[in-house]
Amino acid sequence: MRRSRIMWMALILLSISAAALVAAESSWLSKVPPADRQRVNPYAGRPDAIAAGKLLFEGSCAKCHGSDAEGRHGRPSLRSERVAHATDGELAWLLRNGSLHKGMPTWNSLPEPERWQLIAFLRSLPRDSPPSAAVAHP
Amino acid sequence: MAKSPHPIPEVRAAQKSVLRHGDRSSRPRFQRLLAQFSLSRGPTLLFLLLLCAAPHKTARAQEPPYFVTYSEALEEPGNLEVAQKGTTGSPKDANGFYSATLELEYGAEAWWTTELYLQGQATTNDSTIFTGFRWENRFRVLPTEHAINPVLYLEYEDVNGADKSVLEVTGHDSIADLQGRNADSRGDISRTVEGKLILSSNPKGWNISENWIMEKDMMGGAWEFGYAVGASRPLALSASSRACTFCRQNFSAGAEVYGGLATVHDFGFHDTSQYAGPTAYFNIPHGPTLGFSPQFGLSDNSAGVLWRLKISYEIQQFRDLFSKKEAQ
Numbered sequence: 001m002r003r004s005r006i007m008w009m010a011l012i013l014l015s016i017s018a019a020a021l022v023a024a025e026s027s028w029l030s031k032v033p034p035a036d037r038q039r040v041n042p043y044a045g046r047p048d049a050i051a052a053g054k055l056l057f058e059g060s061c062a063k064c065h066g067s068d069a070e071g072r073h074g075r076p077s078l079r080s081e082r083v084a085h086a087t088d089g090e091l092a093w094l095l096r097n098g099s100l101h102k103g104m105p106t107w108n109s110l111p112e113p114e115r116w117q118l119i120a121f122l123r124s125l126p127r128d129s130p131p132s133a134a135v136a137h138p
Numbered sequence: 139m140a141k142s143p144h145p146i147p148e149v150r151a152a153q154k155s156v157l158r159h160g161d162r163s164s165r166p167r168f169q170r171l172l173a174q175f176s177l178s179r180g181p182t183l184l185f186l187l188l189l190c191a192a193p194h195k196t197a198r199a200q201e202p203p204y205f206v207t208y209s210e211a212l213e214e215p216g217n218l219e220v221a222q223k224g225t226t227g228s229p230k231d232a233n234g235f236y237s238a239t240l241e242l243e244y245g246a247e248a249w250w251t252t253e254l255y256l257q258g259q260a261t262t263n264d265s266t267i268f269t270g271f272r273w274e275n276r277f278r279v280l281p282t283e284h285a286i287n288p289v290l291y292l293e294y295e296d297v298n299g300a301d302k303s304v305l306e307v308t309g310h311d312s313i314a315d316l317q318g319r320n321a322d323s324r325g326d327i328s329r330t331v332e333g334k335l336i337l338s339s340n341p342k343g344w345n346i347s348e349n350w351i352m353e354k355d356m357m358g359g360a361w362e363f364g365y366a367v368g369a370s371r372p373l374a375l376s377a378s379s380r381a382c383t384f385c386r387q388n389f390s391a392g393a394e395v396y397g398g399l400a401t402v403h404d405f406g407f408h409d410t411s412q413y414a415g416p417t418a419y420f421n422i423p424h425g426p427t428l429g430f431s432p433q434f435g436l437s438d439n440s441a442g443v444l445w446r447l448k449i450s451y452e453i454q455q456f457r458d459l460f461s462k463k464e465a466q
Contacts (some may be wrong), residue, residue, distance in 0.1 A: 047379075048379040052379040053377075073458055097283045
């Protein structure tokens with residue numbers, strides 16, 4: 001009887017944690033207004049913008065996300081599938097607003113063209129290898 | 139136990155003089171030198187020590203170039219900014235002074251910045267003294283960006299009447315506060331709580347910030363008010379594709395206006411001091427940020443010109459120095 005109660009408690013806790021994780025993972029994306037989501041990066045694919053974005057990344061982002069953008073000290077990788085699947089407009093919204101309760105500050109005092117240059121650089125990064133691929137090809 | 143020689147040559151020479159001659163007349167000079175070192179150079183030395191301890195990575199400050207006005211820009215979480223803010227001036231009918239403020243600003247959360255100030259000043263033909271400390275906190279109110287972004291500011295300050303930092307102007311602050319002798323004014327301690335409503339916008343690369351200041355001496359006195367308004371812009375809105383020190387993107391310029399608004403009993407500009415001036419920052423890549431501003435008194439109660447200087451350095455992810463490294 002007692003054992004099954006513990007099992008149920010553990011199951012409920014796991015479910016809550018999983019739900020919280022899913023909610024946390026998708027929370028900022030769900031807040032992006034449709035108009036912002038559809039914005040287009042005026043600097044997309046431009047080599048000079050990618051080079052400028054790299055310098056901005058080293059100055060403003062690498063300290064938290066790592067110089068290779070793979071994340072450090074629990075901060076997320078910027079080469080993840082989630083970032084790769086986000087639209088330029090969604091990334092621009094995140095840079096402008098931050099995600100304050102998750103530790104991501106606003107970068108609205110960087111001028112908007114510099115934020116687009118950063119996004120152009122992020123788009124040039126290779127993606128993280130998916131875990132399944134890593135297992136399949138050690 | 140043998141003492142090691144003092145690192146500052148002037149102090150070492152004075153120590154030698156005392157030991158060699160046993161001259162009582164040289165003792166006050168030695169003590170004076172020590173006091174001057176500990177107060178005027180002490181914050182600078184501490185600043186330099188913190189710089190040496192800092193991880194050497196690129197630093198790019200994002201704050202607008204204001205000396206008095208606050209914008210919505212908070213310190214990034216985990217970062218520690220160490221700054222030395224200097225104010226110098228020669229008020230009418232008074233000795234020239236240099237006020238040094240050591241500022242330690244820490245990003246506790248993305249929405250909360252906490253800051254400690256240690257203040258002192260040196261006045262020619264007078265003395266060099268520690269004038270007090272301030273502890274301030276800034277809280278971002280709204281989770282997302284809007285046309286006007288409010289930030290709440292709360293501060294406790296314990297400073298004496300000899301303070302000449304002019305970090306803000308409230309009530310009937312006037313040139314008389316800069317004219318007194320240190321020995322007379324240092325005994326006048328004020329412990330005040332201060333609140334600010336910071337409103338800040340970022341239209342088209344500009345930053346426009348307005349501060350409404352309310353201050354109350356906990357030992358009595360009426361509520362005092364003040365304001366500060368600033369506007370600034372980086373000299374370039376897009377970054378260069380090559381690493382460069384003197385690129386326009388590393389400079390920002392603007393102007394600020396601030397002053398007192400008297401008290402709750404006589405609200406207005408009457409018998410208050412008002413200042414305005416251009417401001418400029420230079421963010422040195424891989425290095426500190428330098429700031430400069432001449433600020434001109436606009437009323438009879440103001441000092442003629444206050445020259446402001448700032449040097450700051452951001453120690454990035456300071457808190458990571460105390461956290462466990464990730465498992466590889």
